Amino acid sequence: MPLSFKDRLVVAVASSALFDLDEADRVFREQKEEAYRQYQREHEDDVLTPGVAFPLIRRLLSLNGEADDEQFVEVVLLSRNDPDTGLRVFNSIEQHQLPISRAAFVKGRNPYVYMDAFNACLFLSADADDVRRAIAMGLPAGQVFPTAFVDDEGDPELRIAFDFDGIIADDSAEAIFKKHGIESFRSSERDHAAEPHQAGPLQPFFTEVAALQRKDLARQEKDPDYQPRLRVAIVTARNAPAHTRVITTLREWGIQVDEAFFLGGLEKAEILRAYRPHIYFDDQLTHVQGAAQIAPSVHVPFGVANV
Numbered sequence: 001m002p003l004s005f006k007d008r009l010v011v012a013v014a015s016s017a018l019f020d021l022d023e024a025d026r027v028f029r030e031q032k033e034e035a036y037r038q039y040q041r042e043h044e045d046d047v048l049t050p051g052v053a054f055p056l057i058r059r060l061l062s063l064n065g066e067a068d069d070e071q072f073v074e075v076v077l078l079s080r081n082d083p084d085t086g087l088r089v090f091n092s093i094e095q096h097q098l099p100i101s102r103a104a105f106v107k108g109r110n111p112y113v114y115m116d117a118f119n120a121c122l123f124l125s126a127d128a129d130d131v132r133r134a135i136a137m138g139l140p141a142g143q144v145f146p147t148a149f150v151d152d153e154g155d156p157e158l159r160i161a162f163d164f165d166g167i168i169a170d171d172s173a174e175a176i177f178k179k180h181g182i183e184s185f186r187s188s189e190r191d192h193a194a195e196p197h198q199a200g201p202l203q204p205f206f207t208e209v210a211a212l213q214r215k216d217l218a219r220q221e222k223d224p225d226y227q228p229r230l231r232v233a234i235v236t237a238r239n240a241p242a243h244t245r246v247i248t249t250l251r252e253w254g255i256q257v258d259e260a261f262f263l264g265g266l267e268k269a270e271i272l273r274a275y276r277p278h279i280y281f282d283d284q285l286t287h288v289q290g291a292a293q294i295a296p297s298v299h300v301p302f303g304v305a306n307v
Contacts, residue, residue, distance in 0.1 A: 005074050005118065005119040006119065008072060008073060008074045008119075009060070009072060009073050009074070009121060009208040009209065009211070009212045010074045010075075010076060010120045011056075011057065011060065011073075011074075011075050011076070011120060011122045011123075011124070011205075012076050012077075012078045012120035012124070013076070013077060013123075013124045013125075014078055014079060014080070014111065014124065014125035014126065015079050015086070016051065016125055016126035016144075017051055017126055018050075018051050018053055018054055018057060018077070018093075019048035019049065019050065019051045019054070019092055021048065021051070021126075024088075036085065037085050040084075040087070040088050043088060044087050044088040045088075045091060046088070047091070048088065048089065048092040050096070050151070051126075052126070052144035052145065052146065052296045052298075053124045053279070054151070055149075055278040055279070056158070056160070056278050056279040057100075059156075059157075059158035059278060060073045060075065060158065060212075061075060061100070062229075063158070063212065063216055072215050072216075073212065075098075076103065077089065077090075077093070077100060077102070077103035077104070078106075078111035078112065078115075078118075078123065078125075079103060079106065079111060080108055080111055081107070082105050082107035083105045086105045102118070110130065110133065111123075112125075112134040112141060115139050121140060121205045121207075122140050122141070122204075122205040123139060123140065124141070124142055124143075124144055124298065125141070125142075126143065127143070128143050128301075131143040131299075131300075131301060132301050135300065135301055138201075140201055140202050140203075140204050140205050141201075141300070142202070142281060142298035142299060142300045143299045143300075143301070144296065144297070144298055145288055145292040145297050145298070145299060146292065147292045147293070147294075147296050147297060148292075148293055148294075149294065149295050156227075157229050157230075158229055158230050158278055159231045159232075159277045159278055160209060160230075160231070160277060160278065160280075161232075161277035161280040161281070161295075162202065162206060162234055162235070163234075163235060163236060163280075163282040164234055164236040164238065165200070165236070165238075165283070166201070166283030166284075166300065166303045166305055167200050167206075167281050167300055167302075168199075168202060168203055168206050168234070168249075169197035169198065169199070169200045169203070169249055170199065171200070171283070171302065171303030171304050171305065173188065173189060173197070173242075174303065174305060175303070175304045176188050178305075185242070186241060186242055189242040189244070189245050190241045190242075190244075193244040193245050193248060194248060195245070196245075196248050196249040196252035196253070197245065197249045200302065201283075201300055202281055203253075206255070207255065209230070209232060210232070210255040210256075212230060213228075213232060216228045216229060231258045232257045232258055232259075233261065233275055233277065234246065234260045234261065235261045235263070235268050235272065236261065236262060236263065237263055237265050237266075238262050238263075238264070239262045239264030239265075240262065242262075243262045246260070246262075259275070268282075268287060268290070269291065269293075272291055272294045272295050273294050277296070278295070279295070280297045280298065281297075281298045281300055282298075282299065283299070283300045283301070283302050283303060283305045283306065284305045285305075285306070
């Protein structure tokens with residue numbers, strides 16, 4: 001019987017998100033495909049350094065146990081390379097001891113169209129055009145940004161942080177804010193506090209992360225010495241009274257988060273500096289550019305914030 005990923009969290013990652021490919025990309029841009037192909041062959045045994053998504057991917061995969069019923073996470077490489085030029089990426093995956101064995105090499109075509117085939121709930125790439133087209137198709141995707149973050153490999157915990165509007169939830173409230181201002185936004189959220197928001201672009205990934213966290217917690221019931229390693233936070237510019245609808249929405253979806261920060265327009269950077277997420281998702285480019293100085297950050301080009 002064929003293997004199914006139905007009960008696993010599946011992340012699709014481009015090689016540009018998993019590794020630092022700046023030099024190879026420069027060769028491709030300046031000298032075109034044949035020179036790039038030769039460059040990759042000449043360097044295929046040179047191990048690529050970790051990219052923005054590497055801390056997330058490494059820690060997600062570490063949540064898998066030894067038993068067959070503890071295989072909770074699958075990571076699939078979706079690459080614009082062909083198999084020849086992509087060999088260096090697979091060699092680097094092996095050298096970094098990442099248990100990634102599945103890939104799609106599509107030679108310049110759109111890799112994200114294979115997300116559903118792999119049952120992926122997230123696609124990460126450094127290619128802004130690929131991410132925008134994926135979002136336009138209704139697929140959960142994000143563009144990674146260069147970061148100064150230095151990963152502590154001795155820290156076994158995985159911390160994921162999400163903005164709320166335009167990420168977990170849709171952008172209907174954000175649209176009111178942009179069109180009518182803060183007081184109309186607050187009034188609307190107060191009037192609709194008991195109504196959950198519709199799902200945003202990364203709600204599928206958020207839901208799968210919550211399910212993975214429940215599995216991680218359940219392992220402690222079997223093994224009291226096991227320490228759960230996955231923590232989830234919401235970092236939002238909302239504050240009271242707009243906080244209530246966030247909680248209403250999470251309750252409707254049956255999801256609890258470990259931490260929530262309702263900042264009321266305060267700068268998110270200091271919270272992220274203290275929380276130290278291994279990945280942070282936001283729909284506003286200016287927020288991502290600031291956050292990327294502190295933590296691996298992902299821009300989700302969705303809704304009114306990106307018109």
